Structures are given as C-alpha cells and as structure tokens.
C-alpha cells in the first residue's frame with residue numbers, strides 16, 4: 054500500500070495534528086502537497102476539529118521543494134499559482150479554523166513558506182528556518198517573497214533572501230518569524246495549546262499576508278529596495294534573479310500582496326527553466342555526490358572516532374588547518390622545529406581566531422575556549438595517542454619523507470597519516486616507510502580555515518578505512534571533500550595549471566594583463582589570474598611548479614615573466630608590487646611599468662607580439678584561458694584520477710571560485726558543447742603549439758557529440 058504523505062490525528066481537544074510524512078526531509082513533492090491539501094480540507098469539514106497543527110515527521114518540518122523536479126512539468130500539468138495562490142493563500146491561510154505550525158529540524162524554502170501561511174508558528178530553539186531558494190537561482194514560489202517581509206520587516210527579509218540566510222529558532226523568535234520557542238518534547242503540545250488559545254480569542258489570529266506592522270512606509274521601502282538592487286548588482290553583476298526577487302517584493306508593497314504573489318509565480322515559472330538555475334541545482338547535487346566513493350563508502354565500514362589530531366608545521370597552511378580543527382572542537386597538537394617557529398605558528402592560529410571575533414563571528418569567551426584546544430610541541434613524544442596527523446610543511450620532498458619516517462615511529466598503528474601537499478606523489482612522500490596503507494593526501498586550500506574544499510588523495514595502497522576517516526573529518530569541519538587518485542598535481546592543481554600558463558602565454562604575445570583580468574572577472578571569477586598571482590605571492594608554490602613542470606613537460610609553457618619581476622623585487626601584494634601596485638589599503642592599481650618586464654621576457658623567450666592575440670575580445674580571452682582547463686580536466690577523467698566529472702565541477706567552484714551559476718568547469722563546457730571547444734583547441738594548437746592540443750578523451754567525445762560530463766557507461770550506451 055502507498056504510504057500516506059500526510060498523517061492526520063484528531064485529539065480529544067479538537068486539534069487535528071497533520072504530520073508531513075515523507076522522510077527523511079518531508080520534501081514538498083506534488084504528492085505531499087496534494088496530501089496536505091486533502092488533509093487540510095478534511096480537517097476543515099470535520100465538526101470535531103476546532104483547529105489544526107502542522108508538523109513534520111522524523112524531527113524535521115520540511116526541507117522545501119524537491120529541487121530535482123525543477124524545470125520538469127509536474128504531475129497533473131502546471132498551472133501558475135496553483136499551490137501558492139489557489140491552495141496556500143485561498144484555502145490554507147483563508148481557512149475558517151486556525152492553523153499553527155510546530156517547527157523542528159528544518160523549515161526551509163517551501164517548508165518555511167507553508168509555516169508562514171499558518172496563523173502562528175512555534176519552533177524549537179535549534180530549528181533552522183530560511184528561504185534559501187536563491188541558491189538555486191529561483192525565488193520562493195509559495196508566497197515567501199510576500200510573507201517574509203510582512204513578518205520580519207523588509208530590510209531583514211531582503212538580507213535573508215538575497216544571502217539565502219538560515220536562522221535558528223531563537224533568532225527567528227527575536228525577528229518575529231516564530232511566535233514562541235518550545236523544547237522538542239513539548240513542541241506539538243505547545244502548538245496545540247496555542248491553536249486552542251486562538252480559537253478562544255486569547256491569542257491573535259494572524260494572516261501573515263495582510264500583516265502591516267513590520268512593514269516600512271512605502272517611500273522608505275522603495276529606498277530600501279533601490280539600495281538592495283545596487284548591492285545585488287555590485288555583488289553579482291551577471292545575475293538577474295536577485296534583482297527579480299527585489300522587483301517581486303516591491304510589486305507586493307506597491308500593488309498589494311496578491312499582485313506580489315502573481316508576480317512571484319510568473320517570475321519563478323521563467324527562472325526555473327533558466328540555465329542559471331539548472332547550473333546551481335547541478336552544483337547542489339554534485340556537492341552531495343562527492344562523498345559517494347566506490348570502494349570506500351559502499352563497503353559497510355564505519356568511520357573511526359577522531360579525538361586528537363596533530364598538525365606538523367605551523368606555517369600559513371598548518372596554522373590554518375589547526376584553526377579549522379579547533380574551531381570544530383578537535384584537540385590539536387601543533388608541532389614545529391624550534392621555539393621561534395612554534396610561537397609564530399601559535400600566533401597565527403590566535404590571529405585567525407581574533408579576526409573571527411573581530412568580525413562578530415565569535416565571542417571572546419568562545420575564542421579563549423577554542424584556543425585552549427591547541428597545544429604547541431617541539432617533539433614527537435605526544436604523538437603516541439593521536440588518531441590523525443596532518444603534515445603541512447613546505448613542498449620539500451626530502452623534508453616530508455623524513456617527517457613520515459618519524460610519524461611511523463611515534464604514532465599508534467591506527468593513526469591516519471595525512472600529507473597536505475598540492476602536487477607530490479604520495480608514494481614518494483611515504484617512500485621510506487612501511488605504512489603506505491595509512492598514508493593519505495589532504496590537500497587544503499589557503500586559508501584552510503576559510504576555504505570550503507578539501508581534496509583527499511589515495512594511492513593503490515591506502516586503506517579504505519583511512520580514506521573514510523578523512524572524509525568523516527572533512528564533514529565534521531564543514532569541508533566539501535573530493536576524493537581523487539594519487540598522481541602529480543592530483544585533480545585540482547593539475548586542472549588549473551593551464552589557466553595561468555595560458556594567461557602568461559597570451560601576455561608575452563601582446564595581450565593586455567589588465568584586459569585579461571577584467572574579462573575573467575566579468576566572466577564571474579572572483580579576480581583575474583594576474584591579480585590572483587599577486588594575492589598568492591610570487592614566491593609561493595615554486596616547489597610545486599617545478600614538480601608540475603617535470604611531470605607535464607610536453608605541454609608546459611615556461612614563462613620567465615614572474616622571475617624577471619621577482620629579480621626587480623616585485624613579489625605580489627605582500628610587498629605592494631606585483632602585476633599591480635598597491636596602496637596602504639591593499640587597493641590594486643594597474644602599473645604601466647609592467648610593460649618593461651614583459652618586453653624583457655619577450656627578449657629572453659624570443660617571442661614577438663602577435664597582432665591577433667593583442668586584440669582578443671573578452672569572449673576569446675575567456676575561451677583561451679578556460680578551454681585548456683577543460684582539456685586538462687578531460688585528461689584527469691580519462692586517467693581515472695577523478696571519480697566523476699561532477700567532482701571537478703565542485704573543485705572548480707569551491708577551490709578556485711569558478712562561478713557556481715555556470716555549474717562548474719565541465720558543466721559549463723557541456724553547455725558550450727565539446728565539438729566547439731575541441732575545434733577551437735585544434736585551431737590554436739596548429740598555430741601556438743602543444744599547450745592547446747586537445748586530448749584523446751575530448752576529441753573522442755567531440756567527434757561523437759557526447760557530453761564531457763557523461764560517465765563512461767553513459768557515453769558507451771550512446772554508441
């Protein structure tokens with residue numbers, strides 16, 4: 054028998070408790086909404102029902118609409134406004150009996166919209182409430198754009214909507230989004246009592262849609278909308294949907310909430326079919342798919358509990374990693390080689406915490422408590438009871454090898470031994486040990502306590518348990534992990550090297566540094582390759598570059614530009630002079646002087662200006678920088694280094710800031726088509742050589758017009 058999507062129980066007090074019942078998240082599928090409608094109508098008809106309480110099974114109210122159904126035609130066809138206006142507004146909110154929401158767990162998107170259409174809301178203090186629809190490039194579609202501003206005020210609503218911000222129950226209460234807080238064990242009872250109080254006129258019966266007290270006067274509201282638009286444009290100049298969100302809210306303020314509801318429904322109908330929304334939905338699922346790892350997560354293994362972690366090396370990476378760990382309540386030992394380095398490392402961790410406190414993300418009391426989880430050491434003696442070690446010293450293979458010899462000697466047998474490297478072959482790192490099954494790569498991105506990606510690398514010999522333990526640790530420190538096979542540069546460093554290489558290749562042949570950076574920023578990257586090189590610093594990653602050059606010599610373009618600049622004491626943002634010059638506030642300015650370094654580099658390399666490359670359009674610049682990245686990503690897939698294409702999408706977005714609304718590198722490439730990309734690479738490789746030559750995987754997919762993101766099985770089934 055088909056399980057019912059809502060369960061209704063009528064108590065002796067005359068309250069019908071309707072429970073959304075589609076675990077784990079009670080997503081609002083068509084079936085769930087139909088069932089909610091039927092149960093609500095039944096409750097309204099029954100004479101023994103005085104009021105209704107809506108709640109969710111499995112400790113969760115609802116995670117909102119099922120986003121995998123976006124853009125598809127729902128069962129029974131699509132009628133704009135069917136659920137938002139015909140049901141939630143005209144049946145549910147207009148009901149003759151009061152309805153109270155009892156919110157635990159999550160009430161997100163459509164889930165919160167159902168709760169806001171109720172006449173009161175009781176929540177637990179830890180419940181998570183929000184309208185994160187904009188993270189999918191759509192607007193709330195069940196009246197959220199109209200009800201949220203009327204419950205919490207326009208400014209707060211815009212802040213929550215435009216940033217997809219989720220608030221906890223306590224904050225929701227202080228904002229007026231919920232009417233009372235109750236512990237989980239008493240939640241439904243409290244909601245029932247509240248509903249009875251409404252029936253007995255002891256509590257107000259409020260329709261959120263017509264609430265006025267929180268709304269700013271129209272003239273002020275219009276100013277707020279105008280500045281919200283300006284902020285949204287500045288923050289995401291390529292995106293239309295944040296502006297559409299403000300328009301829809303404003304329509305409701307100017308012409309009334311019902312007009313706002315219609316505009317919301319019509320706008321959403323369009324947005325759901327947009328490429329932007331499809332790309333963002335893709336990234337959402339791609340991110341969740343990263344930790345489904347054949348041979349690891351399908352083996353019935355349980356992750357071991359990690360109590361104590363050691364970090365070797367207190368430099369920028371090590372201190373960032375240690376910060377990330379203590380921020381998530383791990384006890385951490387930080388090891389350095391001498392007192393001076395140790396104090397510097399500890400100082401960096403403290404500075405990281407202080408900067409969080411300064412930004413209001415942490416109280417001073419919490420800072421002290423968090424900092425107390427860190428202990429600095431100079432010897433390995435205290436490594437005897439650690440569960441996991443992360444080595445994070447400079448990219449020096451001999452040093453790393455020595456450290457792993459020591460780790461084998463001092464750490465317990467179960468201890469996972471991770472190396473934070475961006476390029477080195479793990480077998481080389483552990484070459485002089487006998488613990489290859491425990492060695493795993495943990496490639497963090499700097500600053501490690503901020504950036505959300507972790508690349509986990511395994512060799513043929515790494516045990517599934519070690520990988521699983523690290524996946525689990527990543528989850529607990531809120532990192533998205535992609536799992537890849539051991540090789541030089543792994544997936545992330547390798548997929549991006551052709552990007553900066555192509556950029557300098559073009560500049561040496563006449564393309565303008567600042568025009569390149571501008572084109573790439575306009576495309577949606579946080580900054581262009583030269584501004585990025587300045588930020589990272591020229592001296593950083595020299596060891597990594599040398600290693601990459603050795604492994605990929607046949608398609609490596611060895612530009613001397615940075616070296617020439619370094620010889621003249623230009624090191625990037627750190628010393629105020631790189632491809633840009635910087636003022637005291639770290640503001641970057643183009644520098645005409647740069648031309649002399651480029652000319653010197655041209656003389657060294659024997660390269661001359663190419664008129665075609667000197668006058669590239671912005672579109673051509675984007676293609677010449679990113680198509681080589683697509684090409685290298687194809688090699689990575691062909692060699693089985695990444696498990697699936699969507700992992701590279703996640704890596705490009707979370708590791709390098711590739712715009713999520715383009716879906717990640719492979720998704721974006723497929724939106725252009727492998728045929729076009731391959732034809733361009735063929736054309737450029739004929740003129741400019743190996744660095745642009747398309748690989749066999751790309752050529753083969755292009756010739757058969759099979760998407761690059763299709764798995765091998767999918768690709769084969771199209772034969």
Ligand SMILES: C[C@H](O)CC(=O)SCCNC(=O)CCNC(=O)[C@H](O)C(C)(C)COP(=O)(O)OP(=O)(O)OC[C@H]1O[C@@H](n2cnc3c(N)ncnc32)[C@H](O)[C@@H]1OP(=O)(O)O
Nearest residue numbers: 116117118119120121159161162163185186193194195341
């Ligand atoms: C009409 C409306 O206005 C439109 C909407 O409602 S749009 C949807 C709004 N809702 C959201 O944005 C919530 C998105 N989901 C989340 O943020 C998180 O999943 C969560 C906080 C609810 C739960 O997090 P967590 O417990 O870590 O579980 P998580 O792994 O993310 O999700 C569990 C499973 O549910 C799936 N899932 C979660 N939310 C989903 C959604 N809204 N639609 C479809 N699938 C969803 C995940 O893909 C995952 O599937 P898997 O097990 O096959 O990998």
